[in-house]
Amino acid sequence: MTKTVLITGGNTGLGFESARRLKAAGFEVYITSRSEEKGAKAAAQLAVHYLVMDVTDEKSVELAAEQFGKKAAKLDVLINNAGIPGEMRAIKEVDAALMERVFNTNVFGIVRTTQAFLPYLEKAATPIIVNVSSGVGSFSKQTDPKTLESKVISPAYAASKAAVSMLTLQYAKALPNMRVNAVDPGPTNTGGNFKRGAQNPSEGTDAIFKMATLSKDGPTGTFVDRNGILGW
Known part of the structure; x- marks a missing residue:
């Protein structure tokens, strides 16, 4: 039986490339985007299904789930990919409004x-579920002076991704029949706000x-990159 995957933020970057690869692997693919125009264009390029969905809007998410249910009987894989970096600001200029905006997409959206x-x-x-x-x-990378990540000071983005790690662990423990893991794509050049990465989208x-x-016997409650397990 064909497996079904839904990828949030699937109209560009990592989401788009994930959709392409999973479609090639035989999955029935659904991508979501808050921009109907961009999402429909990407879906046409990929020859996959598309749902309008803004992860920051409860009603939008509920409507997308309802529409998904009219087309598919089950969902095998959910990839929570939608995310934003937030503006880079000096620490004295980081305020609660910035934190709230980034968390609303990166954490509450999940x-x-x-x-x-x-x-x-x-x-x-x-x-x-893949987050x-x-x-x-990663606290492990942020506190290791040998890593690129330890040089990054981005309170809103870093804190939101640390929260994603704990969410992943909580869902993994609460849903033992599911495989729930977090992934670090690594420094990837996907354009837009992420142009400096050395890796290509693949x-x-x-x-x-x-x-x-x-x-079904794969790992759950882990944090990995393309080379293996990472420290939280």
């Missing part, structure tokens, strides 16, 4: 989407692809 699509995941034989995080949110999606195609 909660909204996961909760809305859980009923469809529960109908799958081997349900999988796209970042090494910038390399950046290696960990996403691996975690999205786990077997």
Whole structure:
């Protein structure tokens, strides 16, 4: 039976490349985007399904889940990819409004989407959730002076990705019948706000692809990059 995957923020970057690779692997692919124009264009390029969905809007997420249910009986894989970096500011200029805006997409968006699509995941034989995080949110990397991540000072983004790690652990413990993992794509050049990465999009999606195609006895509650397990 064909497996179904839904990828948030699938119209560009890592989401787009993940959709391309999973489509090639035989998945029935749904991508979401808050921009109907951009999402429809990307879906046409990929020859996949498209749902309008803004992860920061509860009603938008609920409507997308409802529309998904009219087209598919189950969801095998949910990839929570949608995310924003937030503006780079001097520490004295970081305020609660910035933190709230970044968390609303990167953290609360995962909660909204996961909760809305859980009923469809529960109908799958081997349900999988992949949360796209970042090494910038890793305490292990941030405190190791040898890493690139330790040089980054971005409180809103880093804190939001650290929160994604804890969310991943909590969902993994609460949903033992599912495989729930967080991934660090690594420094990937996907354009837009992420132009400085050394990796290409295919390399950046290696960990996403691996975690999205786990077997029923695969790992859960882990944080990985394309080379293996990372420290939280």
